[in-house]
Amino acid sequence: MRKKNTIAALLMAALLCFSGCAQADTGADVTRAPAGAQTQEDTETETALQTEDEAQPAGETETALSDKDGTLDIYFLDVGEGDAAFLTCGGESMMIDGGNPEDSDKIFSFLTQQDVTQLKYIIATHPHSDHIGGLSGALVKCGAQTLLTPADSYDSDAFADMMRYAGEKNVQVVKPSPGDTLTLGGAEIEILAPDETDFQTGEETSVNNISIICKVTYGSTSMLFTGDAEAEEEEELLRSGADLHADVLKVGHHGSDTSTGEEFLRSVSPTDAVISVGADNSYGHPSQTVLDRLTQVGAAVYRTDLQGDIHLQSDGTQLTFETEKQAQQPVTRSNVQQAQTQAADEQPQASGEQTRTDYVLNANTKKFHYPDCPSVAKMSEKNKIYYTGTRDEVIQMGYEPCANCNP
Numbered sequence: 224m225r226k227k228n229t230i231a232a233l234l235m236a237a238l239l240c241f242s243g244c245a246q247a248d249t250g251a252d253v254t255r256a257p258a259g260a261q262t263q264e265d266t267e268t269e270t271a272l273q274t275e276d277e278a279q280p281a282g283e284t285e286t287a288l289s290d291k292d293g294t295l296d297i298y299f300l301d302v303g304e305g306d307a308a309f310l311t312c313g314g315e316s317m318m319i320d321g322g323n324p325e326d327s328d329k330i331f332s333f334l335t336q337q338d339v340t341q342l343k344y345i346i347a348t349h350p351h352s353d354h355i356g357g358l359s360g361a362l363v364k365c366g367a368q369t370l371l372t373p374a375d376s377y378d379s380d381a382f383a384d385m386m387r388y389a390g391e392k393n394v395q396v397v398k399p400s401p402g403d404t405l406t407l408g409g410a411e412i413e414i415l416a417p418d419e420t421d422f423q424t425g426e427e428t429s430v431n432n433i434s435i436i437c438k439v440t441y442g443s444t445s446m447l448f449t450g451d452a453e454a455e456e457e458e459e460l461l462r463s464g465a466d467l468h469a470d471v472l473k474v475g476h477h478g479s480d481t482s483t484g485e486e487f488l489r490s491v492s493p494t495d496a497v498i499s500v501g502a503d504n505s506y507g508h509p510s511q512t513v514l515d516r517l518t519q520v521g522a523a524v525y526r527t528d529l530q531g532d533i534h535l536q537s538d539g540t541q542l543t544f545e546t547e548k549q550a551q552q553p554v555t556r557s558n559v560q561q562a563q564t565q566a567a568d569e570q571p572q573a574s575g576e577q578t579r580t581d582y583v584l585n586a587n588t589k590k591f592h593y594p595d596c597p598s599v600a601k602m603s604e605k606n607k608i609y610y611t612g613t614r615d616e617v618i619q620m621g622y623e624p625c626a627n628c629n630p
């Protein structure tokens with residue numbers, strides 16, 4: 224049995240609490256794991272501090288929901304080459320990253336549309352400006368009860384702005400540890416990384432590897448957010464023994480091949496993956512290697528560069544995806560042989576995931592074809608995108624019909 228001790232009051236003392244911060248009674252709770260316990264289930268710590276209800280059996284990752292809990296809604300916002308996600312559940316909301324400084328306006332108007340008056344949490348996964356730049360927009364719009372950041376200081380304008388606005392809005396600033404949990408309505412968010420010792424030993428070579436990694440659980444559904452964590456942090460997390468499985472993976476570092484290692488991905492084994500990445504970015508993200516790995520584990524891939532804002536809804540049991548640029552149609556690169564052996568109109572498997580191919584897109588030439596077009600056979604495998612959906616959707620994505628097969 225794992226016990227969770229709410230020590231918001233203690234945290235306050237340990238925090239970088241800005242002067243004028245006087246929200247001890249209203250601050251969002253961060254439920255802190257017993258010191259040193261991390262993900263171990265065998266550590267029991269008795270404490271005089273408030274202990275939350277213990278209904279959850281050890282090792283269970285489900286959260287108990289009732290009808291009134293409604294849905295968990297996650298919006299992966301298209302902020303070009305950057306990350307920004309808005310989460311809302313049971314009337315409470317939070318952001319995990321906010322995109323580049325120039326995305327501040329988008330974040331501001333999105334939160335206005337959503338009618339958010341105050342965010343419960345902001346997680347700034349790591350100090351790079353493509354993650355925290357636009358958080359200024361969020362802080363100016365509605366502030367937050369608590370800002371979680373892995374770094375106390377960082378030499379950049381974006382970081383300075385974020386901390387300044389956090390100060391102005393009396394936001395509690397917390398450096399989280401593995402095992403800490405947050406609640407958002409009926410959803411639970413567990414912090415899995417980074418580990419405090421990483422900073423002390425100076426082991427981390429890259430700021431990406433101090434990314435806050437957290438797992439959101441709602442009912443029997445779960446989502447893993449990894450910031451820009453690279454192989455080094457992924458491997459550390461594997462060694463920690465944490466339960467990494469999640470239905471949805473926010474793919475690390477915009478689909479770069481420095482991240483999403485095979486062993487890590489197998490441990491997560493997501494059914495769906497979201498890549499937050501800019502169209503025509505200069506880094507070559509997402510990498511074909513990572514796209515192939517995602518295909519190998521059978522994950523449907525959603526991409527902000529192709530589909531704009533992506534809305535994921537969980538009712539606690541089922542996940543629904545809706546995308547700005549075409550509704551509910553993941554762009555998946557299916558296994559080639561599977562696509563070739565299946566009749567074009569066949570609806571295979573019971574998983575609900577579509578593997579039927581309506582069109583084959585050439586990512587290089589931006590032309591699209593019927594699957595039996597002779598050009599498809601000549602196409603380089605790495606440029607092929609097997610697409611299920613309508614002709615209009617493909618055209619909206621910027622592809623032109625092949626002049627030979629006239630799809």
Ligand SMILES: [Zn+2]
Pocket residue numbers: 305306351353354451476477
């Ligand atoms: Zn990034």
Ligand SMILES: [Zn+2]
Pocket residue numbers: 349351430431451
């Ligand atoms: Zn980064």
